[in-house]
Amino acid sequence: MTEAEQAESGAVTAPAVELHAVHKSFTARRGTVVALADVDLTIERGEFVSLIGPSGCGKSTLLRVIADLLQPSGGEVQVNGKPARRARLDQDYGIAFQQAGLLDWRTVQANIELPLELHGVDRAERHARAEELIELVGLTEFARHRPPQLSGGMQQRVAIARALAESPALLLMDEPFGALDEMTRERMQNELVRIAGETGAAVVFVTHSIPEAVFLSDRVVVMSARPGRIVNVVPIGLGARTDDTREAPGFYAAITQVREALRGLPVPQTVEVGVSVENALRNSAEGAL
Amino acid sequence: MRVRTGRWAGRAVLVAIALAALGAIWEVYKDWGPTDGVKLFGERILPRTTAAAMPHLADIWHAFGKPEIGGAISFGSTNTVLDSVVDAGVHTLRWAAVGFAIGVVVGMLLALLMNRLAVFERALMPYVVLSQTVPLIALAPLVAKWGQGWSFWDRWMSVSVIAAYLAFFPVAVGMARGLSSPSAVHADYFRCSAAGWWQTLVRLKLPSSVPFLIPSLRLAAAGAVVGTIVAEISTGLPDGVGKLILDYSQQATGDPSRLYAAVIGAAVLGLAAAAAVTVVDLALWRYHRGATSR
Numbered sequence: 001m002t003e004a005e006q007a008e009s010g011a012v013t014a015p016a017v018e019l020h021a022v023h024k025s026f027t028a029r030r031g032t033v034v035a036l037a038d039v040d041l042t043i044e045r046g047e048f049v050s051l052i053g054p055s056g057c058g059k060s061t062l063l064r065v066i067a068d069l070l071q072p073s074g075g076e077v078q079v080n081g082k083p084a085r086r087a088r089l090d091q092d093y094g095i096a097f098q099q100a101g102l103l104d105w106r107t108v109q110a111n112i113e114l115p116l117e118l119h120g121v122d123r124a125e126r127h128a129r130a131e132e133l134i135e136l137v138g139l140t141e142f143a144r145h146r147p148p149q150l151s152g153g154m155q156q157r158v159a160i161a162r163a164l165a166e167s168p169a170l171l172l173m174d175e176p177f178g179a180l181d182e183m184t185r186e187r188m189q190n191e192l193v194r195i196a197g198e199t200g201a202a203v204v205f206v207t208h209s210i211p212e213a214v215f216l217s218d219r220v221v222v223m224s225a226r227p228g229r230i231v232n233v234v235p236i237g238l239g240a241r242t243d244d245t246r247e248a249p250g251f252y253a254a255i256t257q258v259r260e261a262l263r264g265l266p267v268p269q270t271v272e273v274g275v276s277v278e279n280a281l282r283n284s285a286e287g288a289l
Numbered sequence: 290m291r292v293r294t295g296r297w298a299g300r301a302v303l304v305a306i307a308l309a310a311l312g313a314i315w316e317v318y319k320d321w322g323p324t325d326g327v328k329l330f331g332e333r334i335l336p337r338t339t340a341a342a343m344p345h346l347a348d349i350w351h352a353f354g355k356p357e358i359g360g361a362i363s364f365g366s367t368n369t370v371l372d373s374v375v376d377a378g379v380h381t382l383r384w385a386a387v388g389f390a391i392g393v394v395v396g397m398l399l400a401l402l403m404n405r406l407a408v409f410e411r412a413l414m415p416y417v418v419l420s421q422t423v424p425l426i427a428l429a430p431l432v433a434k435w436g437q438g439w440s441f442w443d444r445w446m447s448v449s450v451i452a453a454y455l456a457f458f459p460v461a462v463g464m465a466r467g468l469s470s471p472s473a474v475h476a477d478y479f480r481c482s483a484a485g486w487w488q489t490l491v492r493l494k495l496p497s498s499v500p501f502l503i504p505s506l507r508l509a510a511a512g513a514v515v516g517t518i519v520a521e522i523s524t525g526l527p528d529g530v531g532k533l534i535l536d537y538s539q540q541a542t543g544d545p546s547r548l549y550a551a552v553i554g555a556a557v558l559g560l561a562a563a564a565a566v567t568v569v570d571l572a573l574w575r576y577h578r579g580a581t582s583r
Contacts (some may be wrong), residue, residue: 067481088483095481101474105496105575114492118484 014081016170016202017043017066022075024061024228034227035061039075041221041230043202045169048193050205050213050220052258058228059206063174066204067095080169091119093170094163094201098178100155102147108158109134109143115165133161136195153184160192164199171196171203177212186246189215193241210262214254215241222261232261312346319343344546349553352546370547373533374554381517381529382558384445388452389513389562393506395453396460403461404468404494405486414465421458425451425516429523448520448529455516456509463505467498499576506569510562518555530555 024036036058043049051059064070065077068088079087087093094115102111112130121129134143137157147155156176163171177185193216196203207213213220214236222232236254238245245251319338326342327335336342344352353371399417403410432450436442471493479489521531530551537548 069477069480088481091483093481095478097474097477099472099474101472101478103475103493103496104578115482118482118488118492 014078015042016045016047016080017041017204018076018078018081019062019066020076022062022065022072022077024058024065024070025073036065036072037227037229039228039230041233043170043204046200046202048196048203048205048216048218050207050217051223052207052210052213052220052262053223053228054225054262055208056228057223057225059223060174061228062223063172063204063206067093067172091115091166092168093172094166094168095172096156096159096163096174096176098175100147100152100159102155102158102162104147107144107146108139108150111147111158112161112165115162119166129165130161133164136164136198137161137191151184153180153188156180156188157191160195164195164201167199167201169201171199171201173203173205175206175208178207185209185212190241190243192216210255210258211246211251214238214251214258215246220254220258222258231264234258234261315343316346319345341542341545344549348546349549352544352550355547370550374530374550377528377530377533377551378554378558381514381521381531381555382561384448384521384529385452385510385513385517385558385562387446387449388517389456389510391449391453392456392458392509392513393460396457396505396509397464399457399461400464400468401490403465410465417458417461420454425455425519426523428454429520432520433524444524444526447524448517448526451520451524452513452516455512459505459508459512460502463501463508464498467501468494470501471497496576499573500578503566503570503573506566507563510566511559514555514559514562530558 019039019041022036022039023034025032025034027033039062041049051062053059061070065072066079066084068077068079068084077084080090080092082090082092103114106114109127109130112133113126116126116129131143134140137160139154139157139161142150142154147158150158159176160173163173177188180188189212192203203216205213205216215238217236220234220236221230222234223229224231234254234257238248238250238254318335322335322338324338326333326337340348353369353374355370357368357370357373399413403413429447429451432454433444433447436444436447436450468490475493475497476489479493484492517529518531518534520526521529522535526532533551534548534555537551541548
């Protein structure tokens with residue numbers, strides 16, 4: 001998309017994600033379960049936001065609502081200034097899950113080319129883009145390998161490269177490093193910070209690791225369970241991330257802050273259901289250093 | 290490639306050993322088993338060991354070389370039983386192949402239909418299962434009658450239709466299973482990628498169904514051969530293995546080794562059909578679960 005086109009569609013100015021009073025309930029045999037209640041959240045372009053919270057807090061549900069894999073029961077979801085469904089059909093976001101979800105019968109290269117193939121990009125362009133991405137995720141020597149021959153971390157890199165294939169303005173990640181060992185995980189986090197910086201994509205990252213959320217994010221959104229809602233938004237001001245960041249005092253301070261926000265659950269009555277971003281920012285600012 | 294060749298050689302040796310063991314059991318029982326067979330609670334569970342019931346393997350082997358003596362199939366005096374079996378086998382295999390092809394196409398279409406709409410799966414699956422509980426012998430004369438009204442219809446076509454009736458079932462069931470085998474994460478990814486039904490089918494569902502389809506095809510191939518032979522017998526179609534078995538069984542009181550020769554011919558046909566599927570299997574190695582090498 002050229003800049004002129006982007007300006008025309010208003011995509012340049014619209015936030016990456018805008019959620020207004022999003023509500024999601026599932027009707028099960030034993031009654032209705034409220035998975036998300038009154039979620040308000042705005043994610044700016046190029047911003048890295050993590051969703052963290054205990055199991056069942058609806059963080060994955062929220063991600064799936066943004067991805068238009070689930071329809072919200074109420075409220076409004078805008079991605080790139082468009083309704084979520086339009087954004088999905090227009091491929092405004094790339095997505096990676098906890099399982100890499102690669103096609104075992106395709107080579108690494110062909111897996112990364114898959115989304116381009118699905119959307120009718122011609123062969124030469126596909127090859128060029130895939131090679132670029134393979135280099136970006138450091139798998140040049142493995143372009144001809146098939147997923148079963150790769151380690152979990154390598155498979156996840158392929159999945160990330162695939163998610164980036166169409167240069168989306170938004171990357172949705174549902175615990176992508178959840179199944180990796182700690183060492184691989186930290187290396188992948190470094191990579192992701194670099195990749196997000198290089199591509200300028202906004203990222204919504206679901207995790208239940210506090211250090212991971214803090215290391216990666218510009219803001220950490222803390223959620224609580226039953227009903228799933230946002231109880232706090234912690235801004236992280238760590239600047240450029242390096243391996244040293246993990247040992248910086250500011251890193252630990254931010255971890256403590258997120259941990260306290262999580263431990264404070266269930267939220268005292270003073271915090272209203274459906275904290276707006278502004279409220280949440282104020283709350284977290286009070287607790288800041 | 291070398292690893293694969295080694296694996297195939299190993300498998301061939303195993304098959305040879307298994308065949309040899311089977312032959313040895315046959316001969317040992319034939320020579321040392323009770324003449325009247327083994328009975329349990331008045332029911333015979335192992336056959337008599339008389340020459341009429343259990344000819345020596347060598348006799349069966351020699352039977353292939355014996356001259357054909359009239360019967361429905363006669364090609365002149367120079368033909369041996371082996372010639373008859375091979376000739377009948379070619380006919381039967383051809384009919385079975387047509388039946389197999391029809392069965393595979395019908396089975397795949399049914400599976401696609403069931404996969405496309407859950408309603409179809411609920412509506413069709415019981416009938417698919419029910420179809421196999423109808424005795425083939427009862428069905429064969431009906432199918433044979435259907436074709437009589439049409440000028441283009443040849444009798445062997447009825448036989449192929451009956452073979453297809455046996456062959457479509459494993460394909461429909463295996464393919465339906467295979468088409469729904471992609472995991473949730475794959476389905477989610479394709480949906481996120483705004484892939485349409487056709488794209489999802491071609492790039493995800495069909496490749497994922499290969500590991501389920503191959504065993505189904507093998508069953509269908511063997512089923513098509515069995516169906517063809519049964520249909521030949523029950524519709525009275527000449528020239529095939531079915532008719533040969535019928536003829537030889539009428540002569541069996543005099544010379545049972547011929548009947549066994551025909552039966553072995555039928556078994557070889559089934560094996561050949563299943564082996565043909567192996568060629569497809571090898572061509573599709575890429576889609577095997579966890580395939581890493583060629």
